[in-house]
Amino acid sequence: MAPNTQTRIKRIAISAFLLFHIVAITCWCLPFSSPLIAMFDNVIRPYFFWSGLFQSWDTFAPNPKLVNSYIEAIVIYKNGHTRNWVFPRMEKLSLTDRYWEERYRKFVENLREDANVALWPDAGRRIARLNNNNDISNPPEIVVLIRHWSEMVPYRSAPWHAQIFYEYNVKPEDLR
Amino acid sequence: MRLRSLVEAWNQFFFEPQSPLPVCLFRILYGCAVMGTLILLRPEWLTWYGTHAWVSLATMQKVAPGLRLNLFALIPQNDSWIEGLFWVFLGSAVFLTIGLLTRLSSISVFLCLTSIHQRDLYITHSGDTFLRVAGFFLMFAPAGVALSMDRLLRIWRGKEDAPVQPKSPWAQRMIQFEVALMYFTSFLWKSMGAPWVNGTALYYVLHLDEIRRFPIPQWIEQPLMLKLGSWLTLALEFSLGVLIWFKELRYPLLLCGLLFHLCLEYSLNIPMFQWDVLSAYVLFVDPVDINRVLNWMNGRLPAPLRRIAEIPA
Numbered sequence: 001m002a003p004n005t006q007t008r009i010k011r012i013a014i015s016a017f018l019l020f021h022i023v024a025i026t027c028w029c030l031p032f033s034s035p036l037i038a039m040f041d042n043v044i045r046p047y048f049f050w051s052g053l054f055q056s057w058d059t060f061a062p063n064p065k066l067v068n069s070y071i072e073a074i075v076i077y078k079n080g081h082t083r084n085w086v087f088p089r090m091e092k093l094s095l096t097d098r099y100w101e102e103r104y105r106k107f108v109e110n111l112r113e114d115a116n117v118a119l120w121p122d123a124g125r126r127i128a129r130l131n132n133n134n135d136i137s138n139p140p141e142i143v144v145l146i147r148h149w150s151e152m153v154p155y156r157s158a159p160w161h162a163q164i165f166y167e168y169n170v171k172p173e174d175l176r
Numbered sequence: 177m178r179l180r181s182l183v184e185a186w187n188q189f190f191f192e193p194q195s196p197l198p199v200c201l202f203r204i205l206y207g208c209a210v211m212g213t214l215i216l217l218r219p220e221w222l223t224w225y226g227t228h229a230w231v232s233l234a235t236m237q238k239v240a241p242g243l244r245l246n247l248f249a250l251i252p253q254n255d256s257w258i259e260g261l262f263w264v265f266l267g268s269a270v271f272l273t274i275g276l277l278t279r280l281s282s283i284s285v286f287l288c289l290t291s292i293h294q295r296d297l298y299i300t301h302s303g304d305t306f307l308r309v310a311g312f313f314l315m316f317a318p319a320g321v322a323l324s325m326d327r328l329l330r331i332w333r334g335k336e337d338a339p340v341q342p343k344s345p346w347a348q349r350m351i352q353f354e355v356a357l358m359y360f361t362s363f364l365w366k367s368m369g370a371p372w373v374n375g376t377a378l379y380y381v382l383h384l385d386e387i388r389r390f391p392i393p394q395w396i397e398q399p400l401m402l403k404l405g406s407w408l409t410l411a412l413e414f415s416l417g418v419l420i421w422f423k424e425l426r427y428p429l430l431l432c433g434l435l436f437h438l439c440l441e442y443s444l445n446i447p448m449f450q451w452d453v454l455s456a457y458v459l460f461v462d463p464v465d466i467n468r469v470l471n472w473m474n475g476r477l478p479a480p481l482r483r484i485a486e487i488p489a
Contacts, residue, residue, distance in 0.1 A: 011191060014346060018190060022353065025309075029361040031368060050243050052290035052308050057361040062369030064380040073484075090445060099447050100216060103299040105386050108231060112297040118239045119298065122232050122275040129228060154379050164383050 024048070030058060069149040071108050075131040076142040083131055112147045112165070122144065124168025132175050139175055143168040190298040190349055193342035195463035196318045197470070200275070203319035205455035207273025210285055210307060213448050214266050221262050224296050226255050231296050239297075244292040247287060264288065276326020282319060297339040303449030307356060310351045310456060317347035317367070348459055355456045361416025366410055375403030382443060408474075412436055420460060431456050 024044045027037050031040055048054045053076040073085045087108050090098040110116050111123055124143040150158050179291045200445065217224070224230060225422055232246055251257045265288035271281035293300050295455060320326040322340045330336035371377035379402045395401060416433050434457065437450040458466070 011187070014344075015186065015190070018346060018350065021350065025354070025357065029357055030362065031365050046242060049240070050245060052245055052286075052293065052310065053312060055305050055309050057302060057305075057357075057358045058365040059362065060377065061362065061365035061372070063422055064369075064377050065384055066309050066380055068383075070386075071434075082192045089386065091388065095389070098445050100219065102445060103217070103220065103224060105445075106299045106301060111385075114365050116298070118235055119231055122235050123230060126228065126230050152380055152383055154376065 020152040021053075025055070028053075029055060031058070031062075065109075067149045067151050069108075069112055069147060071112055072146045072148060073127045074144040074146065075127060075140045076144070077138050078141050079138050081138075085127055085131055107126070112149075114165075117166075120166040121168060124166065124170070124173045128168070128174055129159065140170050143170060190346040191344045194345050195464045195467070196321050196340060196343045196345075196348075197323070198459050198461060198468045199314075199317045199319050199345070199348040200322040200324065201458045201466060202348075202456060203275065203278070203314065204273055204319075204323060205458060206307070206310065206314060207269050207285075209303075209448060209452045209455050210269040210311075211266065211273065212451065213225065213261070213304065213307070216447055221259060222255055224299060225292060226258055227253055227261075229296065231298060233295065236295060236297070240294070241375055244294045245287060245290045247291040261288065261291070265292070266469075272319075275320045276327050278320025278324055278326050279315070280281075282311070282315045282317075286315055301422045301446055301449055302358075303446065303452035306354070306452050306456070309354050313347045313350040313354070315347075318343040329335055347410045350455060352459050355453070355459070356417050358417075358453075359413045359420075361419055362414035363410055364412065365449060370408055372410060375406040378405040378409070387444050387446065390442050409436075426460055430460055433457065 021117065022045075024040070027040050027046060030037070069096050070089050073087075075083045075085060079084070088097075088104045089099045090102065090105050093101060111119055123145065126141045128140040128147075144164055145168075146162055146164050147162055148162045150160045152158065223230070233253065237249070247261060248258070251261060264284070267342050268281045268284035268288060271277055272285050286308075289304075289311055293304060293308055298375075321343065327336065327340070366372040366377070368378065371380060379399075382388070382397070382402075397404070412432055415425075415429055434454065437454050441444075441450040
């Protein structure tokens, strides 16, 4: 094959690759719903999830988060004693620590959502392990997750609310 | 407009050879951003990705099913292997930054980065997403032809002597496209929310306890300033998404974007996010200007290193 033809074929192949990705990424990202875009998104979804090209650029949008919140856990031991455990709260940490621990903020933001119920048992298990005193006669038996939140009212302080949203019964194998 | 002129414009934009300096410089900044992310995660590698992580691999596969590029699903599930994967990742990021085995390093970095995101999708922010999608296109870029150990080794072995040749910039263009699309869709999403339109959004953003960083001057917290700030954010995101393509407006917009991200870095605690995005600004800088700066710096480097960056004037 002549070098010119080879270059041409290569360029056509790259152009097809580029065109596909430009259209696909644009359709994936744009916040518009149309049957055509929805159909196209369905076609490209497996490829985007496989390749890691899935993306969304909706930070603080369409509405910024309107509540301050945190999650607390109560660990109930076999003998009835309890211990409070709180996920690292960025506002309580030093400036350096909050830079290192920021992933907890993101995780808690997701964990508190009802849509992410699938994450709750793992969180319960992990909290039980973190609070296990290695006392075989008195292991953690129940982990209760409580969400606290306060809706923001501009230029005013607002009350805090609390709600138990999950209870995990610890199994012996969770602590191994 | 004729179809032929459209094809010509396409070819010119994606394929007309240009200096690879911007994408090589981006490779270095990108590598630093990836290393920064990994180092910040270092104490918690196993907390988030280990066998007893906050989200187990099984749970993640249940909530995000389907075939995914995820090395965690391929390696044995024990903490030594998982730590090993992170060390490989860090090593690849170092190699990518210095430009050693650049193509291979960029593939390794992308695979590892995608894997840690796929392993736990609940702790990633937009900066991580940007690194991932930019990393995808960086794999295709001629990112090791300048400012790299690869080039230095080629020179030492006598395989390369001429100045760096211009290359097709299509991979660089795709990363630029991602940057512009990121700003433009951010603008679109925000413009759909009442708080951004009525100008109260910035109040909520700056008063999220969990995300606050350094104290903000009182005068910024005045309602009028917050409104202006909200609307300026919209205007800037639109401009960086659309007007950035106009050469005359590019540098002033990049400067505004830089100031915007530095303000966010000061006021909000979202580690690495601003630096992840800012690393890509260099892709919009004219290679001639980059060359000018490098030439100035070259005069201060030892002779062998000077040749790494050598490009046509």
